[in-house]
Amino acid sequence: MDKIRSRQRLKLSVLLLLLLVSLALAVLTGRYPRPGLLSPGLIRNDPLAMGLVLNLRLPRVLAAALLGAGLAAAGTVFQMLFANPLVEPGFLGVSQGAAFGASLSMVMFSSALWAVQLSAAVCALAGLAFSYLIARHFKFGGWVLRLILAGIAVSALFSSGVGIIKYLADPLSQLPEITFWMLGGLWGVDWKQVNSILPVSLAGLAILYGYRWRLNLLSMDDRTAFSLGLAPFRERILLLFTATVVTSAAISISGIVGWVGLIVPHISRRLISSDARAALPASMLIGSIYIVICDTAARTLLDGEIPLGVLTSFLGAGLFIVLLTRRQLKKGKQSAESFT
């Protein structure tokens, strides 16, 4: 094994350790019996503390880890498949599609978890498909630019759809539900919700992880990928579909949690490597650590809860500005045709 791969494996092991530490600390952190860390001894002796940790904090912390891993993995996959470090599911109509689907279900059909999840997933996939189809018909710019412009247009259409649904929603019951969902957060997450997304999320993450080396191949242009023996169109569709399902499963319980899919892949490329064999697992681990920390801060910093989506957007946008002003985005040469 070459020396770079050995170093990458070491860094991934450190990240895994950090994730385990952050999970343990997050479970112990809270406002009971007083703000700060709960003593492990108290958990054994105090049934209330035990119940709190097992039934409230643990599912929420696991949901945070799953959400972070899913969003960051999907962001990495989108960035690599479109060979563009400025792409994330939110830019291609996926997040707004999921938001529209979830609000539609809450107002028109049912607020039941399965209905919201299904509707969010279907509309997220529709958002991606619309962005793709519209981009193919645009008469302006290169492929990636057309795709991003189409994604902006589709996101705007779904946003206006969400606006109409909010206008029609019952202001006392449905409207607050939609508004809180749009702010993003993991309050009220229980084992039932975690279990409902666990199979889909784990299966999706496993597929993406299995394909991690092929992401490198698919980040090349289609003709090159084809000459390397791939069927690039088929493999891209499979991975886009999987990444979209992982994203919509995660945000169906959390609402919109932005910027994770954009920022975390940058950080993992900078810290570990651009090679997706290391960059994808690194993104999953860093995404999990990031959301676990953010969510713990969101529920403990103030008496009331700060919406998670607000916190990740604030931090994400700040990090984005810092990354872009300090150094060029870590990526290779890009031919002019990608943007023009």
Added chain:
Amino acid sequence: MPKVLLEASRIYYRYRSHSPLVLHKLDMRVESGSITAILGPNGAGKSTLLDLCLGWKTPEKGSLRLKGREISSYSRREMGRMMSLVPQNERVGFDYTVLEYLLLGRAPHLAQLEMPEDADVGIARKALRQVGLLELQYRSASKLSGGEHQLLMIARALVQEPELLLLDEPTSQLDPGNRHRIVTLLSSLAARGMTILFTTHDPNLAADISTHALLLKDGHVIKCGGQKEVLTGEHLSRLYNVNMQVITHRGKSIVYTEDTP
């Protein structure tokens, strides 16, 4: 009789159903172990012909056979093991090291979810040694010069261990030093039995290394065959619509353009 590796017969191709034909009734035979140059003015259909050989484009009519079998009957992985492409330029999506970039060439030898192992790294290093870039293996592939990148693309194509190497204008953006490096490399590959098919705008490159040549104009083959027979002043003048001459100096053919009096 030399073995035919790739044979195109009566190929017709157009981009869209009602657009004009790009290639008309094209016939071509690429012999095993040969270096064939495809020459022609801009828009003659050279790159399109290369794309058809690769299977990236499909002919409207005609047959394209690789080792006697229709190209369309090969699986994608089989094709990736049989032939590799060195494009004119390409987008390198992210900041891979030279070694990571080269390992991409192992894709057709690996199953869907398999990843390169030590043996594949060994093959990549061997290719790097062949093109003289071994000391750059841990360098960022995006920070190489134009000449080094061209050599790197050839190395990646070699990592595929193909029987047929396709190159799209391999020296079009290179200085004379790097051009010479590529010429030497391609000649040594051919000497070891690799079959090479390349497009070029440079008749001197064809004269330097090719054993066979095909002249393409407006989608028609105007001449094909052995290099000496095809690369003549008369044929090249007809191809490019300028007065071209071929002289021999120390056993090498040199093509130059002469002003019409």
